[in-house]
Amino acid sequence: MIRFCDFDKAVIGEIYQRTSNMLCEIKEALLDHWELSDIMEDLINFKWEKMNRPLHCLAYVLTPHYYSQAWLRGGPQRRKPHADPYVDKIYLDVVERMVREPLEMVVIRQQLSDYLSSNDTFA
Numbered sequence: 001m002i003r004f005c006d007f008d009k010a011v012i013g014e015i016y017q018r019t020s021n022m023l024c025e026i027k028e029a030l031l032d033h034w035e036l037s038d039i040m041e042d043l044i045n046f047k048w049e050k051m052n053r054p055l056h057c058l059a060y061v062l063t064p065h066y067y068s069q070a071w072l073r074g075g076p077q078r079r080k081p082h083a084d085p086y087v088d089k090i091y092l093d094v095v096e097r098m099v100r101e102p103l104e105m106v107v108i109r110q111q112l113s114d115y116l117s118s119n120d121t122f123a
Contacts, residue, residue: 010059012055012056012059013056013059013060013061013062013063013066014060014063014065015056015059015060016056016057016060016081016087017060017066017081019044019048022044023041023044026040026041026044027041054090054091054093054094055094057086057087057090057091057094058090058091058094058095060081060087060091061081061082061087061091061116062115063081066080066081067080067115067116067118080116082116095108095109095112
């Protein structure tokens with residue numbers, strides 16, 4: 001994960017998915033040692049909760065890569081980022097904190113809906 005983040009490009013939107021992938025790989029590697037697997041998962045989740053920021057959720061939701069059909073078909077458990085209830089709640093809270101004007105909020109919510117559904121200009 002450290003090597004992945006040590007780039008001169010924006011990777012903030014990919015941190016959520018990479019963390020999830022890392023947890024799955026650890027579980028698979030420790031199939032015969034489920035006690036150790038649980039300890040590692042708890043440790044990683046504890047550290048993640050300390051460094052996680054709501055802006056990570058928004059960046060994850062706004063990363064186009066995770067909405068492409070090629071990526072979604074790449075595995076049985078792949079789904080769009082906003083389908084995760086935790087991510088969905090957090091990114092909407094961030095948008096509400098960033099946009100105070102009610103009319104602007106209506107426009108932004110419609111644009112987000114179009115983006116998440118791949119409608120109109122986001123098709």
